[in-house]
Amino acid sequence: MTDADPTYDVVVWGATGVAGRFTAEYLTERxxxxxxxxxxxxRDRGKLDAVAADLAGRSDAWDDVPVVVGDATxxxxxxxxxxxxxxxxxTVGPYTRLGTPLVEACVxxxxxxCDLTGEVNWVRETVDRFHEAAVDSSARIxxxxxxxxxxxxxxxxxVQSFAAETFDAPCETVRIYLEGGSGSVSGGTLASFGELFEAAATDPLARETxxxxxxxAPAGERSGVDPGEQRRPRRDPLRGAWTAPSPMASVNERVIRRSNALLGYPWGREFRCSEVVPxxxxxxxxxxxxxxxGGLGAFSAAMSIGPVRSAxxxxxxxxxxxxxTREEAEAGHFRIRLLGRGTAxxxxxxxxxxxGAxxxxxxxxxxxxxGESAVCLARxxxxxxxxxxxxxxxSGIGLPLAERLREVGFTASVGEPSAGDTTESGR
Ligand SMILES: NC(=O)c1ccc[n+]([C@@H]2O[C@H](COP(=O)([O-])OP(=O)(O)OC[C@H]3O[C@@H](n4cnc5c(N)ncnc54)[C@H](OP(=O)(O)O)[C@@H]3O)[C@@H](O)[C@H]2O)c1
Known part of the structure; x- marks a missing residue:
């Protein structure tokens, strides 16, 4: 941060889009x-003024919401x-196409x-290009x-903090079960999916990623024992029942492995994580x-063929x-369960x-x-x-974010499984 105090704590960049607008609405309500x-x-002053007027109109506290104009390019x-x-x-995405100059400017x-990217090819690019410079300039990306x-x-x-406190040992494996959820998908999210498949088809580094x-993981540390995401139906090693691949595993598992690596491997170099749908x-x-x-495989196969992807x-x-809509965004739900196994x-x-929420x-x-990630960083x-x-x-925010999310109605609980839980059976 420069010596002069910045004018703003948080700029929601992309507030005329779907996710940006919901984020701005949430922050001005909270x-x-x-x-x-x-x-x-x-990028569009007229649209931004309309969003700002709407935000102020919905709020007793905000008479006006300041607007900043620029362009991602x-x-x-x-x-x-x-x-x-x-x-x-x-929330200006696809990040592969529109994100890099902003990261560079912040660094x-x-x-x-903070952002919403699931484009792992692009995260890899920012890791390789900007991590050291961001360390030097004290920019948390x-x-x-x-x-x-x-x-x-x-x-x-x-899971790992509880294991360390209670058993003085980390969990060697963490299984993440996407147990339930209902929600929607925006054009911007599908555009980002499209960009990811486009990169995988045309860029060898994206394919490797x-x-x-x-x-x-940091350069020089990009190998290990974890075989990576499950691609077929499989009986669960901890709970016995059937599981399918999770559509988000390719992002979430890599992010978790990066957390472990950045934190200096507190969960061990042989730590494994996997996310599945029970x-x-x-x-x-x-x-x-x-x-x-089969559905996920068919979607990936279709998205891998250039003309089908374009169509x-x-x-x-x-x-x-x-x-x-706002009503739809406020409805829906999700629950994930995590099971960690360790040896004390x-x-x-x-x-x-x-x-969950x-x-x-x-x-x-x-x-x-x-929104709460941004507030944690700003404060x-x-x-x-x-x-x-x-x-x-x-690695960059940690448990204070879980605490803030609990305050706004999220479940973020951890403990030992109750007696009789199948997780204790060791299957
Ligand atoms: N991780 C998650 O759970 C999650 C959830 C939702 C979304 N996302 C991601 O968030 C991103 C946004 O999704 P969305 O549905 O909100 O997309 P969206 O509705 O298309 O919004 C995109 C925003 O980017 C702005 N933009 C486009 N080009 C720009 C440029 N050259 N300069 C400045 N601004 C520009 C748009 O401005 P205009 O209005 O002027 O076009 C709009 O505000 C996507 O990458 C999506 O994958 C992730």
């Missing part, structure tokens, strides 16, 4: 102008924005930053502060797992800017955590996860050894 010096930003405008705020909280200015990857990454941190489970017992569970795996993007996916001097132990995971809940309410670098939610 905080008044005396608590949080907030501005909204984007205009480095000078981004530098000016980065200089006048403590934190840039950005140069020593300004903190915290990627993936939405549904990917806060629940999985912070949930793992909850998606192949290697350790691709987001589908139940017996024939029904196996069939559902097969259908989920889907042009004719089937909603356009960027389209997405759930007294023998093996299990830790269980739950993370009664809101659309990608929008109502994500607005809160991203320096973090439990992290780093004041700069390309970081993850767990």
């Amino acid at each position: 905080y008044g102008p005396d608590d949080l010096a907030l501005a909204i930003g984007g 205009d480095a000078e405008s981004l530098r000016a924005i980065a200089r006048e705020t403590r934190v840039v909280c950005t 140069e200015a020593g300004t903190d930053y 915290v990627h993936s502060c939405g549904f990917d990857s806060v629940p999985a990454d912070l949930g793992t941190l909850l 998606l192949r290697n489970p350790y691709s987001l 589908t139940g017992e017996g024939l029904r569970g196996a069939t559902t797992a097969g259908l989920v795996a 889907l993007r042009r004719h089937v996916f909603p356009d960027p800017g389209e997405g759930p 001097t007294e023998g093996p132990f299990t830790v269980e955590a739950e993370f 009664d809101r659309d995971p990608g929008y109502g809940a994500t607005a809160r996860m991203l 320096d309410e973090v439990d992290s050894p780093f004041d700069g670098g390309v970081l993850t939610p767990a």
Whole structure:
């Protein structure tokens, strides 16, 4: 951070889009102008003024919401924005196409930053290009502060912190079960999916990033024992029932491995994590797992073929800017359960955590996860050894974010499984 006090605590960059608007609405509902010096930003002054007027109209506390204008492709405008705020909280995506100049501007200015990216190819690029410079300038660049990857990454941190305190040992494995959820998807999210598949088809480094489970670890440390995401139906090694691959595993698992690496391997170099969708017992569970795996495989195969990908993007996916209504974003829910297994001097132990919210995971809940990430950074309410670098939610912010999310209705609990839980059976 520069010596002069910045004008704003947080700029929500991309506030005219679906996720940005929900984030700005959440922050202006939760905080008044005396608590949080907030501005909204984007490229279109007219649209931004309309959003600002709507935000002020919905709030007793905000008479007006300041607006900053720039363009994701205009480095000078981004530098000016980065200089006048403590934190840039950005939903301008696809990040592969629109994100790099903003990260560069924040790194140069020593300004903190958080985003919603699930584009692991792009995270790898920012790690390689900006981590050292961000350490030097004390800019905390915290990627993936939405549904990917806060629940999985912070949930793992909850499990591991409990294991360390209670058993004086880490969990060697953490399994993440996407137990339930209902929500929607916006045009912007599908555009980012499209960009990821485009990169995988055209860029060998992106392909390597998606192949290697350790691709987001620091350079020189990109290998290990963890085989990476499950791709087929499988009986669960801890709970016995059937599981299918999770669509978010390729992002969440890599983010968690980066957290472990950045923190200096407190969970061990042989730590393994995996995220799956539980589908139940017996024939029904196996069939559902097969259908989920088949559906994901078919979608990936279709998105890997250039003309099919283009046709889907042009004719089937909603356009960027389209997405759930406010009512839809505030409805929906998600629950993830995490099971950690470790070995203490007294023998093996299990830790269980739950993370969830009664809101659309990608929008109502994500607005809160991203907004509170920005507030944690702006107020320096973090439990992290780093004041700069390309970081993850767990390594860059840590448990204070879980505490803030609990205050706004999230479940973020951890403990030993209750007696009789199948998790104790050791299957
Ligand atoms: N991790 C998660 O859980 C999660 C959840 C939701 C979204 N996301 C991610 O968040 C991103 C945004 O999604 P969304 O649905 O909000 O997308 P969106 O509705 O299309 O919004 C994109 C925003 O970017 C702005 N923008 C586009 N080009 C720009 C430029 N050159 N300069 C400045 N601003 C520009 C748009 O401004 P205009 O209005 O002027 O076009 C708009 O404000 C996507 O990458 C998506 O994958 C992640």
